[in-house]
Amino acid sequence: MAPPNDPAKPLSSVLRTNAQQNHFDLSEGKLSVDGVPVLTEVPSNVSLTHFSSTRRSSDAPLPLLLRVDSTANRGCFLGFAQDKPSDRLVNSLGKFSGREFLSIFRFKTWWSTMWVGSSGSDLQMETQWVLLNVPEASSYVLIVPIIEGAFRSALHPGRDGHFTICAESGSTRATASSFEAMAYVHVSDNPYNVMREAYRAIRVHLNTFKLLEEKTVPTLVDKFGWCTWDAFYLTVDPAGVWHGVQDFAEGGVPPRFVIIDDGWQSINFDGQDPKADAKNLVLGGTQMTGRLHRLEECDKFRNYRAGSMLGPSTTPFDTKKPRMLIDKGIEIEHAEKERDRAVQSGAKDLAELESRIKKLKKELDEMFGGQENGEDYSAGGCGKCACKSGSYGFKAFTKDLRAKFPGLDDIYVWHALCGAWGGVRPGATHLKSKLVPTKLSPGLDGTMSDLAVVKIIEGGIGLVDPSQAGDLYDSMHSYLADSGITGVKVDVIHTLEYVSEEYGGRVELAKAYYKGLSNSLAKNFKGTGLIASMQQCNDFFFLGTRQISIGRVGDDFWFQDPNGDPMGKYWLQGVHMIHCAYNSMWMGQIIQPDWDMFQSDHECAKFHAGSRAICGGPVYVSDKVGGHDFGLIKQLVYPDGTIPKCQHFALPTRDCLFRNPLFDNKTILKIWNFNKYGGVLGAFNCQGAGWDPKERRIKGHSECYKPMSGSVHVADIEWDQTKGTTQMGTAREFAVYLGQADQLILTTPSSDPISITIQPSCFEIYSFVPVMHLGPSSTKFAPIGLTNMFNCGGTIQDLEYPDFGAIVKVKGGGVFLAYSSRAPEKCMVNGAEATFWWSSEDGKLTVDLPWVEQLGGVSTVAFLF
16 A cells, blocks of 8 residues: 555645546536536536645545546536525535436435436435436436535435435534535546546545545455344343354354354443343343443353353353244334334223233243343352453453364454443443433435334433543453454444534534544554444545445345335345445445345345355354354355455446336346456346335335346456456456356357346356467366355466466365366376366366365366366
8 A cells, every 4th residue: 555645735736737628517507517418407506616626635645646636627516605504504406307317325324225216306315426327428427415514415306306415514503604515526438437436536535534445454354254143132142152153163164253243231221220231131122222331241241251161061052042032022022012003092091011011021031040141150250340360251251262263363342333322321431421312314304214213312322522432432442352352343323413413513523433433443453343334324434434444335134024024034135235236336435345144044045145255245144043054154155264255346237227126127136246367247136125215114016026037248247447357358258157057158248148037036146257278279268166156256266377278276175167168188186186077068177176174275276288
């Protein structure tokens, strides 16, 4: 990475003057690109400033500054001026109609997804960006609402084709009446370039965040892991974590990282003993008004005694108990919802319902068996004081885990941005915390009803003073790091916008918190050990990512619709993939996209596994203890817990950009990525659900849940997007392997597309490998990889073409496949002659490869022609 420039050095002293003609023009109420009107009826109070004319200071590396300068004439800023200052200003940016667009909008406070349409009025509230198709200029125009001063912005729909920009500070104490650069606009002839170039320009302009290309990602991106959430919810305890890791190790897929999700913290509720942990929490939602009363682990982890899981008589674990507790928790939740509906309907006599709820809660307490804070590991010891010696608590537990499972590289734990869901309890710690009531932006009125929002509004936030945000994170993280924790998953990130009134607004409050978080990450977790979640809003990306390099790009994995849709367990899975694929277009410029966990024994587990195999990020599951499909996992994971990861992050193909692969009844989601020696394309039938603007929720469309037909072509892969793949894309011929169909074919750039039909919640993965001509006989050859892995091409580690044939280094054990136009004279595996099979019908050349632990699982395969 190039060293940063002097932050005080103005860009004008670094960048050359860009003499190229600017592409954008605003005149006579029209915003035009290369003479083609993109927006009309632009109000007279809207202004345009060319990016090439701006002068800013930036700490961006010089190569990045030069790249931005080379495309400076393709970008401009839009601003506006109004008569009266306010903390929230809404202004039209003009109108467009009859023009395809792709956009990303917030459907919940925390989560974003895609939306398509053809008019400014089709946009959704809280739109984070909109990409316009401008075929008249053979171009794509991207409009990105950004940050200026104490204000952030979003796009909203207007009337009669208009759309508006909403600039808000989140505090009546921070007002303004005019802006020079509240939206950035960029044009390119390539939809993937326009995203990359635009976010590079915004990075240089704002100088408040860093791009993914400038940062280091955590090592877990190349590995397999397990998250405890869906296995235990809030009932997670040391015995459950231990037996969960042991399950995978015994199944032949040892996790290299574990995320101990919500349930480990010391929280309680207002009105309860301020020094005692809340008891018998099970489901997500029950903890959302809880606050931290201590920054260390809760008693059930605090009481863990060193060695108690290592001896011959370890603490027993009933694999059925978490499920029984969760089922009882669901019973209570349903009963409470029934009571709430009765109250809303005006019912007066609630005695029977209250009695049933009380009875169910008593049954839950009895199921915990008196172990209200988990198993008692302390045996009368000093677990209550959380010995600094490391004999008890997290420090003892993580040490024992690593002793038993030496391949476990990382142990992360969950926490909310404000500490816990409800923040930090005032007076309970050394931190200055204040109970702050919440206030939602009117822009969130268009989002989906959300239990988390309801609970946070109900309880408010115990907000640590922003001057102590750094102390909050360092106090937590330094303790965790000393206890053997190597990273954190930070969740519930966008609560700050609810509580910014007294703190100068959401931008200023966010700056203070993200500065403290970034500093702590750099100090305590090697600068990389943080996964961001519930963060899918531009505030976070523009203010919180100077250090953070990985984050979620989808909503949570839901194994079924919590609202009870009988089809929900199926169509929700496709919705999740759409979130991830389209969000990666912008988030992937700034962070490594994380497609989240799934459960390997779910009805749609294989559907999820196919997408995770080629997403380019980490692969992790949230299996219940004893609830695994190891055969499926082994198609994703090597025996050493690493994965055959793609080289890039997956993105939707061009022909999907302005389509709706969820409920247009025709479009198959196609995503492309690269391996080291080929391209890969996944085709997924996600049809069957989608966002309903009127009902403001995602709902099923059963009429679309059926087989879909389409096509794939080698040109669907954007070969020019990386230096290492541009040359591959110029090949005259490709071997294509269809993993699910186990079919090998040849194709060329001029060939007809390959026709496909995919069943609902099903997929196919196509591996495209350039065909080489070897030796004097010009034998055609293309290495495909291990066919027992979903991302077969990712198993190829190295490739050489000496005079005698081909040498391929392959990681993993199983059946190696290559295309060959004729049989080789000999095949050698790790220096010894090996049996191979060749088919003259389709050119399939196969050889069985072992997993050799001493070689790191990598076999050297040589074919002599």
